[in-house]
Amino acid sequence: MSDPLIETPQPLALRPALEAVLMVADQPLDTVTLATAVGHPVEDVVGALQTLAEQYDEQDRGFELRHVAGGWRYYTREAYAPAVERFVLEGQQARLTQAALETLAVVAYQQPVSRARVSAVRGVNVDGVMRTLLTRGLVEEVGQDAGTGAHLYRTTGYFLERIGISSLDELPELAPYLPEMADLEDELERVGGFTAAPDDHVAAPTEETP
Incomplete structure (x- = not known):
């Protein structure tokens, strides 16, 4: 027999509950x-x-609900991104x-x-830069590579999130142009907001500055 003093929790309203959870999420959440x-x-x-995503679009809210990197998360609507950047970065761009x-x-x-392969493509030692990207x-x-034992690297889910795609299959077809790096730089800047800092590419004979 159940205790009459113990109340059975009432089911939460679905859409408001989703909004509450997504509001505090620091990464995309799967269904x-x-x-x-x-x-x-x-x-x-x-x-x-x-339904929520459609409603936000119809109402032209300052944010949107997007499915990215296998999960759902709130993002600032692109049209209003400059206001957020000014507030958060106070005029400083993270590059x-x-x-x-x-x-x-x-x-x-x-x-x-x-x-070693990345260094060969770029023509410089990339150890310092790779540490920056890892950080x-x-x-x-x-x-590790089965033949050489060298550590292997790949991009992360956060990279997909920054670029705004769900999988690597959605990357633009630029691989045939390697090692023409200017093409890759331009495309990453265009689709993901990655911006190269000016006059910041200093290649030393052994290792460049990250």
Whole structure:
């Protein structure tokens, strides 16, 4: 017999519950995770997410709900991004150096790839730059080469999120142009907002500045 003093929790309203959870998410959340959090079936959650995304678009809200990198997350609507940038960055743009941008492009299009291979494509030692990309969470280790034992690297889910795509299959067809790095730089800047800092590409004989 149940205790009459203990109240049975009432089901949460689906869409407001999803909004509350997504508001505090610091990364895209998949539908299973969201369904568990709000206590509703996955199929209902999928429908509610799609409805919310459509409503935000119709109302021209300052944010949008997007499906990126296998999950759902709120993003600033592109038209209002300048206001957010001014507020958060106070006029300072967080940039990747030209060296880091070039190295990231090689990893993106040739992954999994070793540092030695990236260095060969770029013509300079990239150890310092790779450390920068690892620290920023754009690149990660993914095992070792069976023949040489060298560590291999690939781009991360955060990279996909920054670029705004769900999988590497959506990358533009630029691989045939390697090692023409200018093409890769331009495309990454265009689709993902990565910007090369001016006059920041200093290649030393052994290792360049990240």
